[in-house]
Amino acid sequence: MSRVLIIGAGPAGICAAQALVAAGLSPVVVDSAARAGGQIYRRPPEGFTRPATTLYGSEAEKARRLHRDFDALVAQKKIAYLPSSTVMALGPGAAEVVGPEGRCTLKFDRLILASGATDRLAPVPGWELPGTYSLGAAQIALKAQGVALGRKIVLAGSGPLLTLLACQLRHAGAEVAAILDTAPMSGQIRHGLAMACARPWVTLRGLRMRLSLGQSYHAAVSLERIDGDSGGVRALHWRDGRGRAHVTACDMVAMGWHLRADTILADLAGASFEWSSDFAQWLPKRDAMLRAGQGIYLAGDGARPLGADGAELSGRLAALACLHDLELSQDDPAPLQRALARMEAFATAMSRAFPWPAEQVRGLPDRAVICRCEGITARALRALAREAGGDANRAKSLSRVGMGRCQGRYCQLAGAEILAATTGRSPAQTGRLRAQSPARPVTVGQWLRRDPRQDHLTVEPDEDRR
Structure with missing residues (x-):
């Protein structure tokens, strides 16, 4: 049987694993987080008391379903799951993985990369000061630990996470002094129509959240500098769309301009790249079935920042491509491809509405x-x-x-x-x-210590599913 390695256990990785298991395969799933779910459906530690509706809002049921389904695959030993583990290097047919027990080498015949994305950050004078974070970091702290990283918060940047995080922080009781969006309102309205055509309900939900922010939201701003010292942030200086100067006192600033696909592993796997003027970043090339090379498939925000729904679709399509190549499925990919095209149209319009x-x-x-x-x-x-x-x-x-x-x-x-x-x-x-390797920082001790589980990581399919 073919050995399939999935890197990432967010929506794309989970959906890919489900599709492969349904076809009789037993993939190995490696994820850097302690619990599956990815950034959008990040799970808090065991015993955390905040309910799913508070953590994920309107996406709570979807998050619970993905968590439940993945946990069932692990419990039934239909996949081998390595949490809190990071792929440090990739070579032909092999991945070097570092986890809590040390380093191990995983052999594979097929690789599905669902590596996700990071915040896309634009420097502002003073952004190196303590008390300055990315929007994603602030959201992780809220979801994983139930804490706001400041008492008086300013959020700056552009994109849907800016609005979403502001609503999440306020719902949790945090004081958000200002939401500063560098995108002009005219562009948001113009490209918002294209967003509404592609995904009307998602666009409407975003508009409702935006309206709930009231006068603390400002569009078309220019960020000038963050004031503070080694003790932390004190204020953010900015100008509004009319050029008027403002100073907003705060003890925490979080910034982000949508997402940047995390493509380091795709690069190490041998993918080719092209510059995307729409997304203003380098993105890996892939065909209509999400293949980026022989036995290499790219899914989720690590290939295109399309959001959680797009990640689920691309995870299923990448798994289907893998099954097609193994001659284990003849299912028609067209429905998935059409749905994914709508997601890409929405994401493209969004990137134009909230530009870098x-x-x-x-x-x-x-x-x-x-x-x-x-x-x-x-x-x-x-x-x-x-x-x-x-x-x-x-x-x-x-x-x-x-x-x-x-x-x-x-x-x-x-x-x-x-x-x-x-x-x-x-x-x-x-x-x-x-x-270049290593893809993430790693200590010499971690790299030298061999994981004793290495010989037991490959999961064989059940006899009745061979």
Whole structure:
């Protein structure tokens, strides 16, 4: 029987595992979280008392279903599940995984990558100060621990998570002083019509949440700087759509501009990439069945940031492609492909309604920190831009931008804008940072310690399902 490895246990990974099990396969599922669900359906620790309706709102029933179905597969030993484990390296037919018990090598014939996405961040002077987080980090703290990361909070950026998190924090009793959206209202209205055509109920639900924010929501803002010191954040300076200056006192700022597909593992797996002007980032290429190479399938936000519903559909389609290639299914993929096309139309319209703030990034003052891990400023990056020939990887080697803990996940897009503006090129022409192992930081001790479970990780299908 073919050995199938699924990386990621969010909606895409869970749905892929369900489809494979239904066809008689027993995949191995590796996930970095302690409990399956992904970011959108992230689960709190055992014994946590906040109900699902509070954690997930209108998506509570869907979250409960996914959690229940995945837990049943694990309990019935129809999959091998490695939680709190991270794939550090990928080679032909093998993945190096580090978990609580150490490192193990997983052999596979087919690989479904459902690696998810990270926040897409645009630097603002002062964003390196303590008390400044991504929107996703603030949501994780709320879902996983039931805490707000500040007493007086400002949320800034653009995209649906900005509105959703503001509502979630307020529902939990937190004080959200301001919601600052860099997207102009005119673009939101214009592209909102396309969003409504693709997914009317989702668009209506988002509009209702937006209206509930009242006068604390501001569109078309410009973010100038975050004030504070080593003790934390004190205020955020910004300008409204008319250019009027404002200072909002706060002790926590969370920022984010929609999502950035986490493509490091796709790169290590050998996928090809292309620049997406709609999503303003490099995305892996895949065919209509989500294949990115021989035996490699890409699902979920790690390939295209389409949201939870899109992730579920792509997980099922990736599994179906795998089954087709193994000659274990002849099901028609067309219904899944049509549904996924609607999700992509919605996501494309959303990315246009809430665009990446390219001009804001290009105009950052020299003192602004671009790479927080290495402390690289806009001045330093501009100074070597021409020496680097406007090439992202050469700029990385000369400045160390993108070499830190995040491996460019948070600074690559902003760095590309600085390089492009300085050399008169487009971000696509600067290229993308090449991925390298390890995909995440790991201690030497973890890497050297062998996982004693390695010889028992492959799950064989039941006799009556062979």
